Amino acid sequence: MKNAIEWFDIPSSDFQRALEFYSTILGEPLQVRDYQGQKLGFFPMDPKGDVGGDLVPPGPDNAPSGKGTRVYLNCDGRLDEVLARVKPAGGKIVRPKFSIPDADLAIIQDTEGNIVGLSSTKRQ
Numbered sequence: 001m002k003n004a005i006e007w008f009d010i011p012s013s014d015f016q017r018a019l020e021f022y023s024t025i026l027g028e029p030l031q032v033r034d035y036q037g038q039k040l041g042f043f044p045m046d047p048k049g050d051v052g053g054d055l056v057p058p059g060p061d062n063a064p065s066g067k068g069t070r071v072y073l074n075c076d077g078r079l080d081e082v083l084a085r086v087k088p089a090g091g092k093i094v095r096p097k098f099s100i101p102d103a104d105l106a107i108i109q110d111t112e113g114n115i116v117g118l119s120s121t122k123r124q
Helices: 015-026 081-086
Strands: 007-011 031-035 036-041 053-056 072-074 093-099 104-109 115-120
Touching: 015 036, 015 053, 015 081, 081 093, 081 104, 081 115
Parallel strands: 007 053, 072 115
Antiparallel strands: 031 036, 036 053, 093 104, 104 115
């Protein structure tokens, strides 16, 4: 097993608002595509990579939550600029940038109430 994580879904209560939030803070648009009759917002990913994820619209089987599993988005070399866009985009910084031995991290809350981590192994 190369990676423990293969795919992630981040639920939304307002798909368009969440799409704009993540596109704004990451500085590149999520790609919206229909998949099995549902619009999904795909996070930037290497097509040959092993890990990817999407933003999912409201549904009976998913709901935003500030509790539970936490996903960390890759912000290598640009954590400070991503963090600077969180509040203007409507989110909150739950824990400002902090360091662990191998990375700088931060914890944010998105516009939907999800708690999401940001990670950069490239120190700034």
